[in-house]
Amino acid sequence: MIQFSEKSLNEVQKIFARYPEGKQKSALLPVLHLAQEEFGGWLDVPVMDYVAELLGITPIEVYEVATFYSMYNMKPVGKFVFEVCQTGPCMLRGSDDIINYIKSKLGISVGETTPDGLFTLKVVECLGACGYAPMMQLGKHFREHLTPEKVDSIIEECRSFSAINN
Amino acid sequence: MSTKLLLDKANIEGIRFYKAYRENGGYAAVEKAFKMTPTEIVEEVKKSGLRGRGGAGFPTGMKWSFLAKPEGVPRYLVCNADESEPGTFKDRYLMEFLPHLLIEGLIISSFALGSNRTYIYIRGEYAWIPDILEHAIEEAKQNGWLGKNILGTGFDCEIYVQRGAGAYICGEETALIESLEGKRGNPRIKPPFPAIKGLWESPTVVNNVETLAAIVPIFNIGGEEYAKIGVGKSTGTKLISACGNINKPGVYEIDMTISVEEFVYSDEYCGGIPNGKRLKACIPGGSSVPILPANLLFKTAKGETRLMNYESLSDGGFATGSMMGSGGFIVLDEDQCIVRHTLTLARFYHHESCGQCSPCREGTGWMKRVLYNLEYGKGKLSDIDLLWDIQRRIEGNTICPLGDAAAWPVAAAIRHFRDEFEWHVLNPEESQVRNFGLAHYADAREVMV
Ligand code: FES
Numbered sequence: 001m002i003q004f005s006e007k008s009l010n011e012v013q014k015i016f017a018r019y020p021e022g023k024q025k026s027a028l029l030p031v032l033h034l035a036q037e038e039f040g041g042w043l044d045v046p047v048m049d050y051v052a053e054l055l056g057i058t059p060i061e062v063y064e065v066a067t068f069y070s071m072y073n074m075k076p077v078g079k080f081v082f083e084v085c086q087t088g089p090c091m092l093r094g095s096d097d098i099i100n101y102i103k104s105k106l107g108i109s110v111g112e113t114t115p116d117g118l119f120t121l122k123v124v125e126c127l128g129a130c131g132y133a134p135m136m137q138l139g140k141h142f143r144e145h146l147t148p149e150k151v152d153s154i155i156e157e158c159r160s161f162s163a164i165n166n
Numbered sequence: 167m168s169t170k171l172l173l174d175k176a177n178i179e180g181i182r183f184y185k186a187y188r189e190n191g192g193y194a195a196v197e198k199a200f201k202m203t204p205t206e207i208v209e210e211v212k213k214s215g216l217r218g219r220g221g222a223g224f225p226t227g228m229k230w231s232f233l234a235k236p237e238g239v240p241r242y243l244v245c246n247a248d249e250s251e252p253g254t255f256k257d258r259y260l261m262e263f264l265p266h267l268l269i270e271g272l273i274i275s276s277f278a279l280g281s282n283r284t285y286i287y288i289r290g291e292y293a294w295i296p297d298i299l300e301h302a303i304e305e306a307k308q309n310g311w312l313g314k315n316i317l318g319t320g321f322d323c324e325i326y327v328q329r330g331a332g333a334y335i336c337g338e339e340t341a342l343i344e345s346l347e348g349k350r351g352n353p354r355i356k357p358p359f360p361a362i363k364g365l366w367e368s369p370t371v372v373n374n375v376e377t378l379a380a381i382v383p384i385f386n387i388g389g390e391e392y393a394k395i396g397v398g399k400s401t402g403t404k405l406i407s408a409c410g411n412i413n414k415p416g417v418y419e420i421d422m423t424i425s426v427e428e429f430v431y432s433d434e435y436c437g438g439i440p441n442g443k444r445l446k447a448c449i450p451g452g453s454s455v456p457i458l459p460a461n462l463l464f465k466t467a468k469g470e471t472r473l474m475n476y477e478s479l480s481d482g483g484f485a486t487g488s489m490m491g492s493g494g495f496i497v498l499d500e501d502q503c504i505v506r507h508t509l510t511l512a513r514f515y516h517h518e519s520c521g522q523c524s525p526c527r528e529g530t531g532w533m534k535r536v537l538y539n540l541e542y543g544k545g546k547l548s549d550i551d552l553l554w555d556i557q558r559r560i561e562g563n564t565i566c567p568l569g570d571a572a573a574w575p576v577a578a579a580i581r582h583f584r585d586e587f588e589w590h591v592l593n594p595e596e597s598q599v600r601n602f603g604l605a606h607y608a609d610a611r612e613v614m615v
Contacts (some may be wrong), residue, residue, distance in 0.1 A: 016286075018283075018326040018328070019283075020240070020366070023347070023366055025347065025348035025349075026328075026347055026348045027345060027348065028348035028349075029290075029328070029329065029330065029331050029345065029348060030328065030329055032331065033290070033329060033331065038388045055348075057348075061348075061349075064349075065348065065349060065350055067330035068239070068333065068350040068351065068520075069290070069330070069332045069351075070331070070332035070517075071291065071331040071332035072292045072331060072332075083198050086509050086510065087252045087453075087510050087511070087513075087514050088252055088253070088449075088453060088496065088510045088511050088514070089252055089253050089410055089496050091499060091506070091507065091510050092409075092410045092411055092496070092502060092507070093409075093410070093411075106440075108263065112536050119447055124332075124333075125334070125513075125514045125517050125518065126250060126251075126252040126253075126290045126514065127254075128249050128250065128254065128255045128289065128291065128292065129255060129258075130252065130255055130407065130409035130410075130415075130494070130496070131252070131255055131407055131408065131409040131415035131416050131417070132254050132415065133409065133415075137291055137293075139293075140293040141293070141294055142292050
């Protein structure tokens with residue numbers, strides 16, 4: 001049975017309260033963010049069906065939104081997702097080299113996850129950090145001014161975080 | 167020397183929080199504005215000459231005066247914080263470091279427009295910023311600037327933050343409204359315009375973060391004083407986010423009288439090009455606006471000094487000029503490849519097309535594939551004309567401006583750098599190991615044209 005934690009259910013109620021009566025569908029994007037966070041980093045069909053039920057809308061209304069926005073993952077991802085920007089301004093500052101470095105360091109291609117399930121590499125389009133390029137998104141935060149050394153230490157940081165929290 | 171109205175207090179310790187913000191003159195603009203009537207506020211904004219800072223440059227006061235006010239129907243103000251135009255990161259700076267400036271601007275604007283529920287729609291990737299904004303909103307509320315009966319005027323207002331989830335198209339105002347309603351970000355057919363039928367079918371105004379922040383200085387110094395800063399119809403100050411091959415990337419506030427050359431080379435701003443390289447090209451207003459070779463950047467075709475403002479940047483039309491756009495200033499040095507750079511932009515627009523209109527959905531994909539072939543030494547000379555033809559058929563044939571935004575960068579690249587595209591075709595192997603270089607697009611400071 002898929003069910004939000006007590007804390008998330010409270011959060012959902014708070015989100016509902018932002019909109020006028022009867023406009024609860026507006027909560028869809030924020031609730032999908034919550035769901036992705038709580039249910040393993042991606043949106044499986046039963047999760048989306050649960051969200052539909054919670055909002056009182058049809059499942060298809062959830063699927064069409066979930067597949068439209070790039071931040072929702074439609075398949076499982078690693079525990080840490082490296083989302084590296086590859087658009088013009090980042091490219092000018094060497095994002096191609098950074099992407100290649102991560103590929104060789106982790107031994108995976110873009111879109112793949114390491115066999116230990118820890119890392120996924122994604123390339124994304126401009127995230128609004130063009131002046132601090134090259135950059136990537138990692139969870140809630142941006143990692144900017146990337147260099148191979150910085151990438152190394154981020155990977156180390158993830159590994160030890162995962163070791164402590166396992 | 168340069169006037170600062172938005173970032174003047176950015177370096178004050180603790181300015182992110184209410185106490186320091188208030189002690190340094192914060193919320194004085196609300197106090198002033200709330201002594202006026204909503205109509206007087208709109209008039210004051212009209213006097214200031216403020217133009218939308220998101221990219222279109224439409225006069226804000228005029229946009230506000232279009233808002234329909236039917237009896238018994240709620241009206242909404244939505245702050246567009248979906249900043250996603252490549253090269254643009256100024257709104258992020260404002261929200262991250264000066265959240266109360268935005269909240270203060272939102273309170274005045276909500277009062278002027280009669281919006282009791284105001285939303286900030288922020289791009290999903292700025293995932294840490296909603297906490298900063300919500301904290302500022304809470305502080306404002308505790309101090310009586312938000313909530314019920316603000317300053318005894320009888321006006322109630324709440325501000326809510328809504329996160330998007332990764333879609334450039336949601337920066338288009340009707341797509342943003344759709345998204346805020348919990349749907350795919352498909353732009354609506356206009357008319358009706360949001361001012362008549364917007365969020366939940368109600369009259370709605372959508373304004374960019376920087377536009378709403380600029381409301382604060384307008385009330386602090388007065389609309390007329392604000393209009394005296396700058397030149398012509400480029401009044402007040404503008405934030406420019408500078409990136410690419412420059413020594414000092416970052417967000418700068420300029421009054422719109424400085425020259426492009428000063429902006430690039432002065433240590434106060436970009437600080438010149440790293441490693442003694444020369445400037446090859448620049449996209450002055452975010453990825454959608456035409457790229458300019460160095461010889462057209464500092465001087466217009468007529469030989470006049472080009473300034474950092476709406477009129478001067480677009481001087482010469484698309485043939486020899488560009489646009490102010492969102493203020494995303496992207497600099498390319500002599501080592502950069504125009505074909506490759508254009509390819510990344512074409513890929514971006516293809517990725518971000520919502521898919522409603524065939525010319526955009528299909529055309530952006532074709533442009534990307536043709537550019538890919540050219541970049542990787544598999545192109546033909548006729549591909550350059552083909553690209554030109556595709557972009558021409560996208561422009562003006564779509565519901566929203568994304569089609570134009572995708573077409574313009576490709577058109578401008580071919581217009582000004584055709585020989586570089588041809589060189590790629592004629593030297594397929596060499597183009598894989600080295601770049602075309604500067605050729606005749608010399609830095610105008612060294613070679614006058
Ligand atoms: S181009 Fe990478 S963050 Fe903007």
